[in-house]
Amino acid sequence: MPVENGEFVRRILDTVGGRWPLLVLAHLDGGPRRYRELEQVLTGISQRMLTLTLHRLGEDGLISRASFAEMPPRVEYSLTPLGKSLLDAAAGLVRWVSDHHSAIDRARRPGR
Amino acid sequence: MPVENGEFVRRILDTVGGRWPLLVLAHLDGGPRRYRELEQVLTGISQRMLTLTLHRLGEDGLISRASFAEMPPRVEYSLTPLGKSLLDAAAGLVRWVSDHHSAIDRARRPGR
Numbered sequence: 001m002p003v004e005n006g007e008f009v010r011r012i013l014d015t016v017g018g019r020w021p022l023l024v025l026a027h028l029d030g031g032p033r034r035y036r037e038l039e040q041v042l043t044g045i046s047q048r049m050l051t052l053t054l055h056r057l058g059e060d061g062l063i064s065r066a067s068f069a070e071m072p073p074r075v076e077y078s079l080t081p082l083g084k085s086l087l088d089a090a091a092g093l094v095r096w097v098s099d100h101h102s103a104i105d106r107a108r109r110p111g112r
Numbered sequence: 113m114p115v116e117n118g119e120f121v122r123r124i125l126d127t128v129g130g131r132w133p134l135l136v137l138a139h140l141d142g143g144p145r146r147y148r149e150l151e152q153v154l155t156g157i158s159q160r161m162l163t164l165t166l167h168r169l170g171e172d173g174l175i176s177r178a179s180f181a182e183m184p185p186r187v188e189y190s191l192t193p194l195g196k197s198l199l200d201a202a203a204g205l206v207r208w209v210s211d212h213h214s215a216i217d218r219a220r221r222p223g224r
Binding site (some may be wrong): 059060061062082085086089090091092093095096100103104106107108 | 171172173174194197198201202203204205207208212215216218219220
């Protein structure tokens with residue numbers, strides 16, 4: 001797997017490397033979600049981090065934001081086709097971790 | 113893609129999420145390497161970060177360290193089968209970024 005150092009690899013890590021981007025994308029895979037819904041399913045995320053992650057994913061064209069002129073106003077976030085394709089590409093990695101995290105657990109145990 | 117919140121997703125991000133783990137694994141894909149060689153090909157990495165990343169990858173069982181009783185002593189790092197399988201699983205993600213980083217660039221341009 002040829003991996004040039006530099007910008008594009010950093011973008012991998014910036015795009016999905018952070019703790020929350022992958023998890024936000026995965027939860028939007030089931031369809032549009034409101035801020036409050038994401039906040040509830042993403043246990044442990046702060047409002048600041050959720051707002052920042054949604055902003056960055058939107059900046060990168062991976063999610064879209066729709067607001068509806070209702071009372072109270074409604075805002076929904078959705079995966080874009082680009083976001084969906086990233087999620088699919090990351091699926092192999094997510095499967096790998098779910099298949100191997102016990103092997104990593106064993107490796108981490110002292111005196112293995 | 114079912115993604116439960118919690119420990120195993122954090123392990124994805126801890127294992128490959130950082131800036132350097134994926135890049136170190138990718139450079140070991142070509143065969144064993146010495147510390148100095150890794151330091152040279154990984155432009156921008158500090159000695160502290162390289163030492164820490166090698167230690168963590170070793171702790172997780174993703175790389176192995178062999179030392180040879182020569183003068184001066186020689187130390188080499190290699191991918192383990194577990195490390196190789198992670199690299200293969202991450203390949204889809206690396207390919208995705210190399211295919212889409214211009215789409216992200218366009219999305220990031222103001223007034224797109």
